[in-house]
Amino acid sequence: MAKPTPFLWFDGQIEEAVAFYTSVFPDSKVHQVERYPEGSPGGAAGQVMMASFSLNGQEVMALNGGPTYQLTPAFSFFVLCEDQAEVDRFWDALIEGGEPSQCGWLVDRFGLSWQIVPTALGRLLGDADQERAGRVMQAMLGMVKLDVAGLQAAYDGA
Numbered sequence: 001m002a003k004p005t006p007f008l009w010f011d012g013q014i015e016e017a018v019a020f021y022t023s024v025f026p027d028s029k030v031h032q033v034e035r036y037p038e039g040s041p042g043g044a045a046g047q048v049m050m051a052s053f054s055l056n057g058q059e060v061m062a063l064n065g066g067p068t069y070q071l072t073p074a075f076s077f078f079v080l081c082e083d084q085a086e087v088d089r090f091w092d093a094l095i096e097g098g099e100p101s102q103c104g105w106l107v108d109r110f111g112l113s114w115q116i117v118p119t120a121l122g123r124l125l126g127d128a129d130q131e132r133a134g135r136v137m138q139a140m141l142g143m144v145k146l147d148v149a150g151l152q153a154a155y156d157g158a
Contacts, residue, residue, distance in 0.1 A: 003059070005059045005060065005061055006058075006059075006060050006061070006075075006077075007060075007061045007062070007063070008060065008061070008062040008063070008071065008112065009062075009063050009065045009068075009069045009070075009071065010062060010063065010064050010065065010071075010110065011064070011065070011066055011067045011070075012047075012064060012066075013064075013110050014048045014050075014051055014062050014063070014064040015033075015048045015051075015064075016110075017062065017110040017112070018030055018033075018048075018051045018053050018062060020110075021053070021055055021060075022053055022054075022055065024055075024090065024093045024094065025055040025056045026056055027054075027056045027057060028053065028054055028055045028056055029053065029054055030051060030052075030053045031052040031053055031054065032050075032051065032052045033048055033050075033051045034048070034049050034050045034051070035047060035048055035049055036048075036049045036064075042064075042065070042066065043064055043066070047064060048064050049063070049064055050062065050063050050064070055077075070111060071110070071111040071112050071113070072113070073101075073105065073107065073113040075113065076105065076112075076113035076114055076115050077112070077113070077114050077115070078114075078115045078117065079114060079115065079116050079117065080117055080118075080119055081116060081117065081118050081119065082118075082119055083118065083148065084118065084147070084148040084149065086118075087104075087116055087117075087118050087145065087146060087148065088145075090114075090116050091106065091116045091145050094106055094108045094114050094116070095108070096109065097109030100144045100145065101113075101144070102141070102143070102144060103140055103141060103143060103144075103146070104116050104117050104121075104140075104143070104144075104145065104146040106145075116145070116146065117146060118146055118148045118151070120148050120151060120152065121136070121140065121146060121151060124136040124151055124152070124154075124155045125137060125140075127155070132155050132157070133155075135154040135155060135157065136151055136154050136155050138154065139151055139153075139154035
């Protein structure tokens, strides 16, 4: 059966980006790299044209397509983390050279957006007690990197 695969467009940094992403996520690897042939209109001969890789089992394709299109926050990778240590690990790795945003979002140094979210957030926001869930929402809106203890404190009314 056909399986949808994210396809990323880069402007010259594909080789560095793929190496970086596969180093950040466990069980990741580069599957295939295709280079621009001599005389190609899209890039210099020998430069990486396309790459396929996986991030912890998620297949991804990437193209070194030039400046025509840019990555935007309209597309992001959502990384669901078990605990604060995992949030910290992925956030700290991906933010290096990038820009933090709000509510667990960041843009890495290649322009790709990421959401680094603890599993606790869904549980706390999904509580039937709307007052508790509302406090969690307000706490989250004031955060850049999500803080599990801070979310829990808001839930508990502390």
